[in-house]
Amino acid sequence: MAKAKGDISINIEKCKGCEICMDACPEDVIAMSKEVNQKGYLYAVKITDTCTGCTNCALVCPDAVITVFRETKQKKEQIATITNVTGNITVTVDK
């Protein structure tokens, strides 16, 4: 079964480098930076694309600096029906 796809964003300037998120992540998505942030801490960074959006890291972050996203699938909306096609046609949909 394909794993759910997730993503995280970390407010690195407010991270205190405690590493608790890294410890809590079951997918080893998080590692610590090599450089310090403005506060002088080695901050948490995302290093893989294996996030499932489980929210574990954000739940244990004492400084509430992690936001978690999860990709979900939604049925595509039908926007046009094409009937009576006789030749080649091109359909473009503006975003």
Place this chain on the structure above:
Amino acid sequence: MSIDTLDRIETKVFERPTSLIDTEMHYCPGCGHGTAHRLIAEVIDEMGIVEETIGVAPVGCSVFAYNYIGVDFSEAAHGRASAVATGIKRVLPEKYVFSYQGDGDLAAIGTGETIHTCNRGENILIIFINNGIYGMTGGQMAPTTLPNMKSTTSPFGRDTKSMGYPLKITELVAQLPGTYYVTRQSVHKPLNVRRTKKAIQKGFEYQKLNKGTSFIEIVSNCPSNWKMTPVESNKWLDENMLPYYPLGDIKVPNEKEA
């Protein structure tokens, strides 16, 4: 349904609660106080009670709780938060009132206030952070310090013969008829964070129903004074604090009766 008939949409599943003020907290890296604050803010947001909640801050590391949780607040003298909360709740009974207190605050200098607040069954929520130490003042022994645990005032470890035993004040207040809901939780692992949030929500809900005192102990860490890294401190908490302070509900309301 085949995959190309589906749109992928990205939804936010976790973000900082809005009633947690957008500022940096002064707590040491990895300190459980931050997580506990965030959970209170999450519950306040979800219950939509930001305008109706009043907190009482203690003396201890969380003395600045009012700078972080964006509700009305009062600061109490050391140990007196539950007495101040009593006064506020009696004058403004329609508000949600909670105190937030450390173990030095609630279980040492404030033992009297704590016990009598619970015994009177004041209709408030008490949130009790037990990190086994006086954090703010530099890691002195607290009533909750474990046997043989080192602190600046028990440098060879707590000797129970001369220094007494760790005080399980949560079990103690559970004996009092005034308490309605008494539980012990922690915030060191994701599952425990979820459970603590649920407990805080229950505490506020019971207050709405005028049930009496809700008392939530959160076993927490103090990496700085325990002289450990945050990750080590959480592991130490798991292995040493939890056997003495087991997690779970200590007094649960009889929901049928309620």
